Amino acid sequence: MRRKGHSALALIAVLAGLSVANAAPVRILIAAGANHGLSDDRPLSHPQSDATAVRDVFTSLGWVRADHAILLRDATKGALVAAFERARAIAGQHAASEVTLVVYFSGHGDRASLHVHGEGLPEAELSAHIAQVPAALRIVVIDACRTTEVLRAKGMNVQPGFTVQLPAQPAATGSVWVHASADGEAAQESDEIGGALFTHFWLAGLRGAADTNGDGRVTFEESFTYAYHHTLLRSARSGGVLQRPEVTLALREAAPLVLTETAGERAQLEFPREADSLYLVYAVGSQSVVAEVSGAADRGVRITLPRGRYIVQKRTGAHGTAAEVSLSASTTRVLTPSDFRHFPMETLAQKGTMVVRPWSVALSNTVFRGTAVDVGDELSVRIERRQSDWAYAFAPFGGLALRATEFNDVREWFTGAELSLDRLFVLGGVLGAPTLVRVGADARGQWIWQSVRRNDSDRLASLGYETTSHRAGSAFGGGLHAAWRVSPTPSFYAEAGLRAFALAAKTDSGVEGRVLGGLWLSAGALF
Numbered sequence: 001m002r003r004k005g006h007s008a009l010a011l012i013a014v015l016a017g018l019s020v021a022n023a024a025p026v027r028i029l030i031a032a033g034a035n036h037g038l039s040d041d042r043p044l045s046h047p048q049s050d051a052t053a054v055r056d057v058f059t060s061l062g063w064v065r066a067d068h069a070i071l072l073r074d075a076t077k078g079a080l081v082a083a084f085e086r087a088r089a090i091a092g093q094h095a096a097s098e099v100t101l102v103v104y105f106s107g108h109g110d111r112a113s114l115h116v117h118g119e120g121l122p123e124a125e126l127s128a129h130i131a132q133v134p135a136a137l138r139i140v141v142i143d144a145c146r147t148t149e150v151l152r153a154k155g156m157n158v159q160p161g162f163t164v165q166l167p168a169q170p171a172a173t174g175s176v177w178v179h180a181s182a183d184g185e186a187a188q189e190s191d192e193i194g195g196a197l198f199t200h201f202w203l204a205g206l207r208g209a210a211d212t213n214g215d216g217r218v219t220f221e222e223s224f225t226y227a228y229h230h231t232l233l234r235s236a237r238s239g240g241v242l243q244r245p246e247v248t249l250a251l252r253e254a255a256p257l258v259l260t261e262t263a264g265e266r267a268q269l270e271f272p273r274e275a276d277s278l279y280l281v282y283a284v285g286s287q288s289v290v291a292e293v294s295g296a297a298d299r300g301v302r303i304t305l306p307r308g309r310y311i312v313q314k315r316t317g318a319h320g321t322a323a324e325v326s327l328s329a330s331t332t333r334v335l336t337p338s339d340f341r342h343f344p345m346e347t348l349a350q351k352g353t354m355v356v357r358p359w360s361v362a363l364s365n366t367v368f369r370g371t372a373v374d375v376g377d378e379l380s381v382r383i384e385r386r387q388s389d390w391a392y393a394f395a396p397f398g399g400l401a402l403r404a405t406e407f408n409d410v411r412e413w414f415t416g417a418e419l420s421l422d423r424l425f426v427l428g429g430v431l432g433a434p435t436l437v438r439v440g441a442d443a444r445g446q447w448i449w450q451s452v453r454r455n456d457s458d459r460l461a462s463l464g465y466e467t468t469s470h471r472a473g474s475a476f477g478g479g480l481h482a483a484w485r486v487s488p489t490p491s492f493y494a495e496a497g498l499r500a501f502a503l504a505a506k507t508d509s510g511v512e513g514r515v516l517g518g519l520w521l522s523a524g525a526l527f
Contacts, residue, residue, distance in 0.1 A: 026068070026090075026091070026094045026098045026099045026100070027058075027062070027063060027064045027065075027068060027099075027100045027102065028064075028068045028069075028070075028087045028090055028091060028099065028100070028101050028102070028133070028135070029054075029055065029058050029059075029064045029068065029069045029070065029102045029104070030070045030072070030080075030083045030084070030087055030101075030102070030103045030104065031051040031052070031054045031055040031058075031069065031070070031071050031072070031104045032051055032071075032072040032075035032079075032080060032083070032103075032104065032105045032106070032107075033047035033048035033049070033050060033051035033052070033072065033073055033074070033075060033105075033106045033107060034047055034074070034075045034076075034105070034106070034107035034108070034114075034115075034116045034117060035047050035048060035074070035107070036107075036108075036117050036118070037107060037108025037109075037115030037116065037117075037118075038108065038115045038118060038119075038120070039118060041108045041115055044107065044108070044189070045189070045191060046106075046189050046191075046194055046195045046196065047106035047107045047143075048073045048074060048106075049194055049195055050106040050143060050189075050195045050196055050199050051071065051072070051073065051104060051105075051106050052071065052073065053195065053199070053203055054104050054141075054199070054203070055069050055071045056306070057203050057206055057207065057260075058102070060266065060304070060306060061206060061207065061260040061261065061262060061266075061304060062260060064102075068090060070083045070086055070087060074117075075105070075107070075116055075117070076116055076117045076119070077116050077117070077119040077121055080116065080121065080129075081129065084129040084130070084132065084133060087101060087133050088132055088133045088134070091133050091134045091135055092134060096134040096135060096136055097136045098136070099133075099134060099135040099136060100135060100136065100138075100139070101130065101133050101135040101138045101139070102139045102141070103130060103138075103139070103140045103141065104141040104143070105141070105142050105143065106143040106196070106199075107143075109142065113125075113126075114126065114142070126140075143196055143199060188235055188241065188243055190234070193234075193289045193292065194289055197231050197234055197235060197243060198227055198231045198243070198245055200289070200292065201226065201227040201230040201231050201234070201292065202223060202224075202226075202227040203291075204226075204230075204291040204292055204293060204303065205218060205222065205223040205226035205227050206218050206223055206259060206260045207260075207262065207291055207303040207304045207305065208262040208268070208301070208302045208303040208304050209226060209291065209292075209293045209294075209301055209303050210222040210223045210225070210226035210227075211262060211301075211302065212299075214299055214302070216261060216262050216263030217260070217261050217262070217263075218259050218260045218261075218262065219259065220259055223259055223260075224245070227245060228244070228245045230292070230294070231243055231244075231245055232244055232245075262302065262303070262304040266304045266305075266329065266330070267304065267305050267306065267307045267308075267327035267328060267329055267330070267331055267332075267333075268302050268303070268304050268305070268327075268331070268332040268333070269281070269302065269303055269305055269310070269312070269325065269327060269332075269333050269335065270300040270301070270302045270332060270333065270334045270335060271293055271295055271300060271301045271302075271312075271335055272295060272300065272335055272336055272337055273295070273296065273297055273298070273299060273300050274295040274296075274297065274316075274337070275295060275296060275297035276295070276316060277294070277295035277314055277315070277316050278292070278293075278294055278295075278314070278315045278316075279291075279292070279293045279294075279295065279312055279313065279314055279315075280292055280312070280313040280315070281293070281303070281305070281310055281311075281312050281313075282310060282311045282312075282313070283308060283309070283310055283311075284308070284309040284310065284311060284324070284426075284434045290305065290310065291303050291305070300334065302332070305327055306327075307327050307328050307329045308326075308327060309324065309325070309326050309327075309434050309487075309490065310324070310325050310326075310327065311323070311324050311356060312324075312325060312335065312340075314340050320342070320343055321340035321341055321342050321343060322340060322341060322343050322356050323335060323339040323340045323341065323356060324356035324357060324490040325339075325490065326489055326490050341356060355386050355387070355388065356490070357490065357491065357526035357527055358385055358386045358387065359383075359384070359385055359386075359526070359527050360382075360383075360384045360386070360493070360524045360525060360526045360527070361381065361382070361383055361384075361524060361525055361527075362381070362382045362384070362493075362495065362522045362523060362524025362525075363379070363380075363381060363382075363522060363523060363524070364379070364380045364381075364382055364395075364495075364520050364521070364522035365377070365378070365379055365520060365521055365522070366378040366380070366399075366499070366518045366519070366520035367518055367519055367520070368499075368516050368517060368518025368519075369516065369517070369518070370514060370515050370516030370517055371513070371514050371515050371516070372403060372505070372512060372514045373401045373402070373403055373412075373514065373516060374402055374403045374404060375401070375402055376399060376400065376401035376402070376412075376516070376518070377399050377400055377401075378397050378398070378399030378518075379397065379398060379399060380395045380396065380397035380398075380418070381395060381396055381397075382394075382395040382420075382522065382524070383395065384524075386424070389423065389424045389425075389426075390421070390422065390423060390424065391420075391421075391422045391424055391438065391440075392419070392420065392421050392422070393418075393419070393420040393422070394417065394418070394419060394420075395417065395418045395419075395420065396415075396416070396417045396418075397415065397416060397417065397418060397446075398413075398414065398415040398416075399413075399414055399415075400412065400413055400414075401414065406455075407454060407455055408452050408453065408454055408455065409452075409453045409455065410450065410451070410452050410453075411450070411451045411453075412448050412449065412450045412451075413448070413449045413451075414446045414447065414448045414449070414475075415446060415447055416444060416445050416446025416447060416475075417444065417445065417446075418442050418443065418444040419442065419443050419444075420440050420441070420442045420443075420481070421440050421441055422438040422439065422440030423438065423439050423440065424436050424437070424438050425437045425438070425439075434486070434487050435484065435485060435486045435487070436484075436485050437482065437483070437484055437485070438482070438483050438485065439480075439481070439482045439483075440480070440481055440482075441478065441479070441480055441481075442478050442479050442480070442481060442499070442501060443477075443478040444476070444477060444478060444479075444501065444503075445474070445475070445476045446474065446475050446476075446503075447472070447473075447474055448472065448473050448474065448475060448505065449470070449471075449472050450470065450471045450472070450473070451468060451469075451470055452468065452469045452470075452471070453468045454468075473505060473506045474505075474506055475503040475504060475505035475506070475514070476503065476504055477501055477502045477503035477504055477514075478501060478502070479499060479500050479501025479502060479516075480499065480500055480501075481497055481498065481499035481500075482497060482498055482499075483495050483496065483497030483498075483520075484496055484497065487526070490526065491525060491526050491527065492523070492524070492525060492526065493523070493524050493526060494521075494522070494523050494524075495520075495521070495522045495523070495524070496519070496520070496521050496522075497519070497520050497522075498517070498518075498519055498520075499517065499518055499519075499520065500515070500516070500517040500518075501515075501516055501517075502514065502515050502516075503516070
């Protein structure tokens, strides 16, 4: 076989070897990313996320067990050697004829070696480590890059690569070579999509975007055709430097070569049947694209994703809309045109930080105490408008406060309104539900009706004295608060928080200062 080299060697060949007729029941994956190479290599931006994405697709759709997937997000030469030792230990527990080893590396390289954190890993040394793992099938994928500005050319262009050998299988025999670009062309990575162009589109195809016949299986031909056209289109549109993937086949098939299976116990997202529409899918809070899908007029394109929350942007010409969806395991979410809301294109450019449901209405209950108040309870309706990482709110409220002195029992009924300004911090998730923390300041005004009843009211009543007096007044002030919010669905959230505020209350004896603190719980709807 003629040895050919390029960045992003044979990504499609990886799953090709994995999927042929279930010939390899034990599959071991080493996925490594290295942003830094030798001292004269400019740092890359996306190898770590590329390696993670490869791991995720293999473990969710490519029949690789989680404990057989070795991920090195910031690989060093020593860590790579240790990963091969671990892979050899796993493989040693099985017959070699049952084992497939897949090695994926994204980073810098040259003709003779990989560049990993200031050290070179020669091809011969890498091949020796691979050979020591007892496996019937060994597949090596190298995606080596060099940086430019937004669109980055990748290294290892037109240089020797690693042979992909496929042993005889019932459904297919031979070999598959896939290159991210043709001889003499640069493979590229993009900041906008957060990874390598070909890898990005190929993984989207394997998730189901390339499933043209809708049978829940993605074949080699479907995945390569999808990745080829989208890589060529994006490279021409982004910088005018064409990138044309190519494939060399020496393959004998008894049946179509299925690479991934997207149906089954997984979450699926189906897009509307519309031509000339581009959909970008982000995990909530993420700054990189999970998948990029083109709509089709004759079918609803489906992709498979991990369960969780996603923002889906739709771009048609100069216009843009967006939708937020929640996916759970074993379900299919079918998007319709009515699910999307119009947004300015500059807002869509914010990606995962975009707020699809900026308005919320919540019912809150606050329990508080402080000076001049033994215990109080307040109900409020909070109407909030969110803009990116900031939010402002208006909240009418009402409640009751109690206080006991040596001579009197005091009850205060109050009502008023509050204005708030918050800074929002998006965190990770709790059981798949996105969370955020908001910290802010309040300004409030309230009207108070006070009832004061003497403790010796029975004796005073027998003497003909008034036992209860009534007063009214007002109070103004402000305070600070912090809250933790979890959103189990795109349209609902629950919240818990702490607050402290100071009021100046006007009484018959003058202005009385009050310092109060409390805890609140609330539930709200997003729209």
